[in-house]
Amino acid sequence: MSTATSSKKQKMHIDPIERAWMRAAVVVLVIFAIAVTIAGFMLGIQVPTEEQRVNPQTLQDAPPWSEPGVREIVAGEEYSVYIVAKRFFYEPAKVEVPVGAEVTFYVSSIDVQHGFKIQGTNVNFMVIPGEVSKLTTTFDKAGTYDYICTEYCGLGHAVMFGSVTVTP
Ligand code: CUA
Numbered sequence: 740m741s742t743a744t745s746s747k748k749q750k751m752h753i754d755p756i757e758r759a760w761m762r763a764a765v766v767v768l769v770i771f772a773i774a775v776t777i778a779g780f781m782l783g784i785q786v787p788t789e790e791q792r793v794n795p796q797t798l799q800d801a802p803p804w805s806e807p808g809v810r811e812i813v814a815g816e817e818y819s820v821y822i823v824a825k826r827f828f829y830e831p832a833k834v835e836v837p838v839g840a841e842v843t844f845y846v847s848s849i850d851v852q853h854g855f856k857i858q859g860t861n862v863n864f865m866v867i868p869g870e871v872s873k874l875t876t877t878f879d880k881a882g883t884y885d886y887i888c889t890e891y892c893g894l895g896h897a898v899m900f901g902s903v904t905v906t907p
Contacts, residue, residue: 784861790873795849799823804847809834822846822886824853824866827895829886835904836878843875854889857903865890878905 807821856863888899
C-alpha cells in the first residue's frame with residue numbers, strides 16, 4: 740500500500756463539538772468580512788489613518804501647521820481642517836464649516852498623546868506626536884459640535900476642548 744492511498748483512506752478524527760466550533764468560527768469570520776465591507780463601501784465608515792509622519796518639534800514652523808484652521812477646497816462642498824493639539828488646548832479652538840460639506844480633519848500633537856472626539860458624530864481618534872491623524876466626515880445638521888480630548892494628557896486634560904460650528 741502506497742502512502743498516498745493510506746493517507747486518503749485515513750480520516751482525521753475531529754470531535755463533533757470541536758467541529759461545530761470550527762464551523763462557527765468560519766461563519767463568524769464571514770459575517771465580520773461582510774460587515775466590514777458594508778461599513779467601508781456602503782456606509783462610508785472609515786477608520787482614522789496615519790496620513791504622514793511629522794516632526795512634532797518643527798511641526799508649526801511651516802504651513803499648513805503654522806496657521807492651522809479651515810481651508811476651503813471647493814466652496815460649500817469640500818474643506819480641510821488642520822488642528823494642532825497641545826497641552827491643554829486645540830489650535831484653533833473654534834472652526835466653522837457649512838452643513839453637508841465633506842470635511843477632512845488633519846490633527847497632530849506637538850507634545851504628548853491626545854484624543855480628538857467630536858461629540859454627536861463618529862469622529863473619534865487618537866492624536867499622536869509625530870503623526871498626522873486624518874478623518875473625513877460630513878455634518879448633516881447645523882449646530883455646534885464640541886470636540887474634546889479623550890486621552891489623559893495631564894492636569895489640564897479635562898479643560899481641553901474646542902468646537903465646530905456647522906452653518907446652514
Ligand atoms: Cu489632551 Cu487630554
